[in-house]
Amino acid sequence: MNGAEFVPLSLPPLLIGVFAAIxxxxxxxxxxxxKQALIGDAISHVVLPGIVVAFLITGSVSTWPMMIGAxxxxxxxxxxxxxIRRLGRIEPGAAMGVAFTAMFAxxxxxxxxxxxxxxxxxxxxxxxxxxxxLIWLDALGWQSLWDPVALAGLxxxxxxxxxxxxxVSAFVWIFWRPLKISTFDEGFARTLGMRTNLLGLALVAVAxxxxxxxxxxxxxxxxxxxxxxxxxxxxxxxxxxxxxIMWSIVFATLSAVLGxxxxxxxxxxxxxxxxxxAAGMIATVSGLxxxxxxxxxxCRKRLGAPAV
Amino acid sequence: xxxxxxxxxxxxxxxxxxxGACFLGVAAGVTGTFLFLRKxxxxxxxxxxxxxxxxxxxxIVMVTFGGDGRHLIGLxxxxxxxxxxxxxxxxxxxxxxxxxxxxxxxxxLSVFFGFGIVLLTIIQSMSAGRQAxxxxxxxGSTAGMLWSDAIVILIGGLATLALVLAFRRPMSLxxxxxxxxxxxxxxxxxxxxxxxxxxxxxTVVGLKIVGLILIVAMLIIPPVTARFWTDRTDHVSLxxxxxxxxxxxxxxxxxxxxxxxxxxxxxxxxxxxxxCVALFFAPNRGVLAxxxxxxxxxxxVHMRQGLLALAQGQPIYEKLTLRLLQRAGxxxxxxxxxxxxxARAAKALRDEKRWEVVRAxxxxxxxxALYDGLREIETVxxxxxxxxxxxxxxxxAGVPT
Numbered sequence: 001m002n003g004a005e006f007v008p009l010s011l012p013p014l015l016i017g018v019f020a021a022i023x024x025x026x027x028x029x030x031x032x033x034x035k036q037a038l039i040g041d042a043i044s045h046v047v048l049p050g051i052v053v054a055f056l057i058t059g060s061v062s063t064w065p066m067m068i069g070a071x072x073x074x075x076x077x078x079x080x081x082x083x084i085r086r087l088g089r090i091e092p093g094a095a096m097g098v099a100f101t102a103m104f105a106x107x108x109x110x111x112x113x114x115x116x117x118x119x120x121x122x123x124x125x126x127x128x129x130x131x132x133x134l135i136w137l138d139a140l141g142w143q144s145l146w147d148p149v150a151l152a153g154l155x156x157x158x159x160x161x162x163x164x165x166x167x168v169s170a171f172v173w174i175f176w177r178p179l180k181i182s183t184f185d186e187g188f189a190r191t192l193g194m195r196t197n198l199l200g201l202a203l204v205a206v207a208x209x210x211x212x213x214x215x216x217x218x219x220x221x222x223x224x225x226x227x228x229x230x231x232x233x234x235x236x237x238x239x240x241x242x243x244x245i246m247w248s249i250v251f252a253t254l255s256a257v258l259g260x261x262x263x264x265x266x267x268x269x270x271x272x273x274x275x276x277x278a279a280g281m282i283a284t285v286s287g288l289x290x291x292x293x294x295x296x297x298x299c300r301k302r303l304g305a306p307a308v
Numbered sequence: 309x310x311x312x313x314x315x316x317x318x319x320x321x322x323x324x325x326x327x328g329a330c331f332l333g334v335a336a337g338v339t340g341t342f343l344f345l346r347k348x349x350x351x352x353x354x355x356x357x358x359x360x361x362x363x364x365x366x367x368i369v370m371v372t373f374g375g376d377g378r379h380l381i382g383l384x385x386x387x388x389x390x391x392x393x394x395x396x397x398x399x400x401x402x403x404x405x406x407x408x409x410x411x412x413x414x415x416x417l418s419v420f421f422g423f424g425i426v427l428l429t430i431i432q433s434m435s436a437g438r439q440a441x442x443x444x445x446x447x448g449s450t451a452g453m454l455w456s457d458a459i460v461i462l463i464g465g466l467a468t469l470a471l472v473l474a475f476r477r478p479m480s481l482x483x484x485x486x487x488x489x490x491x492x493x494x495x496x497x498x499x500x501x502x503x504x505x506x507x508x509x510x511t512v513v514g515l516k517i518v519g520l521i522l523i524v525a526m527l528i529i530p531p532v533t534a535r536f537w538t539d540r541t542d543h544v545s546l547x548x549x550x551x552x553x554x555x556x557x558x559x560x561x562x563x564x565x566x567x568x569x570x571x572x573x574x575x576x577x578x579x580x581x582x583x584c585v586a587l588f589f590a591p592n593r594g595v596l597a598x599x600x601x602x603x604x605x606x607x608x609v610h611m612r613q614g615l616l617a618l619a620q621g622q623p624i625y626e627k628l629t630l631r632l633l634q635r636a637g638x639x640x641x642x643x644x645x646x647x648x649x650x651a652r653a654a655k656a657l658r659d660e661k662r663w664e665v666v667r668a669x670x671x672x673x674x675x676x677a678l679y680d681g682l683r684e685i686e687t688v689x690x691x692x693x694x695x696x697x698x699x700x701x702x703x704x705a706g707v708p709t
Contacts, residue, residue, distance in 0.1 A: 037410045038350055041417065045521075087595050088587050093410070094349040094532050098583060101525030105576035108447055108522075112570050128425055221425060225418035232411045263426070267433075277429040283422025290415055294405050302406035 008139040010264065012155050013131045017222070017260050017282060019161040020214035021252035023168045024226035027207040029241075029248050032231040033183050038093070039078075039204055040227030042100040043211045044220035046077040049107030056114055063156070067212055074208040077103055078201075129219020131260070131278040134158070157217040164213035171206045172245075175199065180241055218279055225283035226252055233290040236297030255286035314561045322564035325450040328461045329517050329556035329575060335465035336510045336523070337530035337552025338472050341545035342503045344531035345483035351398060351504055352527040354413040356511045356520045358394025359387035360424025363445050363515070364431060371434070380457050380516065383445070384464075387520075388512045394420050395504050403497070448519030448572035450560070457516055464513035468506055472545075479503055480541045518572035525576040526552060533583040536590035555579035607632055608682050614638075616660065618645045619653035658701075659685050665697050 024040070031037050047070040054069025055061060077099055085095040138144065138153030145151070172179065182189035182196045189196050211223045234247035259282030264275050294300055316323045343349055366386025370379060394416045401412035428442065443449075472479075482489045482499045490496050507527055514523045534547035559575030588595045606628075614629040615638070624630050624643045633639035638649030645653055662685050666672040675688045685694065 032408075032411045035408045035410050037408075037414045038353075041353065041414055084587070087598075088532070088536065088593070090532055090535070091347050091349075093347065094344055094528055097349045097353065097524060097528035098532055098580070101522060101528065101576055102580035102583075105522055105525065105573035105580070108570060109573040109577065112568050112573075221418060221422045224414060225422055228411055228414035228418060232407050232415055235407065235411075236405060267430075275429075276426045276433075280422040280425030280429070283418050284426055287415065287419025287422070290419070294401060294407075297405075300405045 004141040007141055007144060008136045010260075011139075012136045012158050013134045013278065014257065014260050016134055016155070016158050016161050016217050017131055017256035017278070018253050019158075019165045020218050020222060021226045021230070021256040021282070021286075022249055023161065023165040023210040024207075024214055024223055025230040025248045025252040026168050026172050026245070027203060027210060028227040029231040029234065029245055030179055030183050030203055031207060031227060032235060033241075034200075034203075036204070037228050037232075038096060040207060040211060041224050042077055042081065042096050043074045043208050044215060044223045045100040046073045046103045046107075047212060047215050047220060049073050049103050049110065052107050052110045052114070056110065063160075063216060067216055070212040070215065071208060073103065074212065075205075078204055078208070128221060128277050129215070129217060129279050131218050131222075132264070132275065134217065160213055161217050164210055168206055168210050171202070175202070179203065183241075218282075221283050222279050225286050226255070229283075229286035229290045230255065233286075233293040233297070236290075236293040236300040239299055251286065251289050255282050255289060259283070259285040312565070314558070318564050321450075321453060322560075324455065324458050325453050325517070325571060326557060326560040326564065328453065328458045329450075329560035329571065330553050331465050331556070332461060332510070332514045332517055333526060333530070333552030333554070333556025333575070333579075334549045335468050335552075336514060336526035337534070337548035337550070338545050339468055339506045339510045340527035340552075341531040341534065341541075341548045342472070342476075342479045342483055343507050343527060344535070345480065345541065345544070346500070346503060348409070348504070349528045349531075350410070350413055350524075351395075352507050352511065353524045354394055354398050354417045354420075355391050355504065355508045356523045357417040357424075358420035359391045359511060359515060359520050360421055360445070361427055362386040362388065362390025363442060364424055364427035365390070367431060367442060368427065368434070378442075380454075380460055384460065384512050384515065387445075387515060388508065390420065391508045391511060392505070395501070395508055399497070399501065399504070444519070445515050446519050446521060447570065448515070448517050448522065450517055450563070450571045453516070461513050461516065464509060468509045468513070471502075471506055471509075475499075475502060476542070476545070484541075518575055522572040522576050525579065526556075529576070529579040529583050530555070533579070533586045536586035536593045551579060551582050555582060611636070612656065612682055615649075615653045615656035618649055619657035658698075661701055662694065662697050665700055 028037070028040065031039060050070035050073025051066040052069075053073070054065040057069075058065040080099040080103070081092070081095050084090060084098055085092055088095070090098075134155045134157050136144075136150075136154055136158075138150040140150070178189065178194050178199055181192070182194055182199050186196050189199075207227070211227070214223050214226070230248040230251035231244070233251050234244045237247045238244050260278050262285065263278040263281035266281075267276055312318055316326060340349070340352065343352060363383050363386055366383050367378070369386075370376065370382050375382075397416050398409070398412045401407050401415065402409045407415075431442065478489070478494055478499050479502065481492075482494065482496055482503070486496050489499070510527065511520070511523050514526060518526060530548040530552040531544065533551045534544045537547055538544055555575055555578040559578040560571055562578070563569045563571040563574045586594065591597055610626065610629040610632050614624055614626075614633045617624050617629075618633070618639065624633070624639075630639065630641075630643060633649065634641060637646060638652055639645050663676075663679055666685070666689070667676040667679055669676075672689075672693075678688050689697075
């Protein structure tokens with residue numbers, strides 16, 4: 001494939017996929033270690049009611065109101081989960097299950113009730129995203145990467161996703177020490193004077209930002225898969241957090257690239273005419289990577305007794 | 309319109325859907341109880357998402373062999389197979405690797421669902437227009453429910469309920485105390501698998517009505533709701549079944565009585581409403597009960613402290629204490645004790661002195677452990693013991709008799 005074809009059609013979605021995968025995998029490392037992995041699942045479900053409400057208020061399918069709506073919905077969901085957990089003294093998993101399914105159901109109901117036939121807004125879109133359609137029409141080839149006129153026509157999702165990735169990396173970089181200590185030994189972190197509650201909330205908020213930004217570009221499925229699969233696979237490779245983060249970035253990038261390529265070119269090689277869903281394929285590849293590490297990873301065994 | 313729906317007057321299809329949803333709700337509620345008590349409610353999330361590739365594969369296979377791709381039993385068998393594989397993956401990952409259960413659940417959920425979506429796009433390109441029925445499995449569709457579909461749901465649900473009934477004792481034992489169950493010679497891993505397998509059966513049966521994303525709610529919300537009302541396992545699963553049944557029935561009725569109201573979401577929202585009622589109004593565990601309990605406790609503390617202050621002649625500045633004493637007729641608005649107030653205050657002070665003796669004496673160790681500053685001493689010691697303590701305290705000293 002030559003540059004004239006690759007740069008406008010494949011490079012932007014590929015980059016968006018990689019950035020989204022890494023932006024989700026970074027906070028995912030801490031969420032997996034803190035046994036809060038499913039918060040990403042909950043957030044990506046409640047994004048739907050958020051965007052539907054935003055659509056009903058503004059009446060248009062524009063990006064910013066929807067992202068604000070999605071972010072608002074994820075904050076409401078986190079608060080609701082915490083409220084149910086504390087007020088009802090229910091275990092966190094069940095509280096999460098109650099909250100996000102109810103909000104998702106409300107979203108579907110609102111969607112069916114409102115007149116959205118004129119716009120492209122449906123459940124499938126929220127789930128799969130539309131990675132393949134994020135093309136860069138102004139590009140003519142590799143030289144366009146240095147052409148300011150062509151660069152102005154980059155898909156806005158690419159710019160948003162890279163900004164999100166920078167923000168997420170900055171958060172992890174700046175709060176590295178507190179995050180690491182409070183993840184492994186919360187009591188010790190508190191004796192050092194760290195506000196662990198606040199830090200936990202900030203971590204969830206960063207995860208929500210990554211989820212909302214990634215959802216807009218690539219759909220919910222990648223978000224859940226990237227929150228959990230690369231960090232979980234990395235966890236089976238090493239005992240050091242620094243190395244785990246590096247592995248998770250490698251795995252996230254691998255899943256995004258291989259998944260995108262397999263979705264785009266795999267069916268053609270097998271003789272089918274149409275491409276398959278890139279989002280689904282990226283999730284599948286990340287699962288395959290996890291399966292490989294679960295069977296061959298050097299640190300896959302648990303030390304000590306398994307949790308009953 | 310709603311009443312007609314609730315009394316099954318809206319025609320054949322609506323009646324079928326309402327009864328099916330009600331029955332599904334009962335089965336899901338009863339089965340979900342054990343999953344919830346085992347603290348594994350979200351396993352159902354992994355199970356339900358893992359059904360998608362099975363549905364799609366079954367469709368592809370049936371179409372390839374020239375059949376109708378939307379044959380319900382075939383699709384359900386496919387979904388059961390892939391959900392079963394997902395379930396085994398979850399338990400393998402948690403048993404044999406260091407990953408925690410939530411990570412395993414999330415990984416299986418997203419990977420299976422993602423693969424399912426890949427298969428769905430393959431189907432889209434395979435045979436144009438023939439896959440219309442499959443989207444219904446995401447969010448449920450009851451519009452085209454047939455008598456045969458209802459029968460499938462009924463038989464599947466009944467079989468699940470019968471299994472739950474047969475295995476309810478080992479399942480509740482494992483849910484509450486897995487170590488004790490293992491010490492009794494039970495195979496905990498196998499019973500866990502049974503609990504999750506039953507949840508899987510309900511999921512598969514319910515796919516048609518509420519869809520794979522929302523069936524999770526029917527397995528989680530009713531048991532959580534039921535847990536508020538009672539502390540007994542059998543009652544939890546009974547109430548949970550009732551909550552599930554009512555939400556299925558009312559939800560399907562509502563959905564039939566209004567246009568554009570999809571069945572699955574409305575069932576979930578009805579059960580969420582029931583959950584909210586339980587959260588706020590349940591006796592003992594509800595929010596309202598907790599608030600009332602807090603106020604009662606506050607009143608007791610203030611009364612006690614107020615009486616002790618009166619007895620020792622100290623002024624009372626706390627407004628709530630004063631108001632409570634006044635309302636009980638024990639003090640005047642200026643904080644001076646009434647006749648009754650002086651008597652009660654003297655009793656309170658004497659009780660405090662009695663407690664002091666009790667806590668200093670090893671012989672009363674058991675009773676002393678119950679001291680919390682509020683407990684009436686008569687509820688802990690017998691009259692004879694109190695007389696003996698009074699004897700030790702003696703009468704007022706320095707007062708000529």
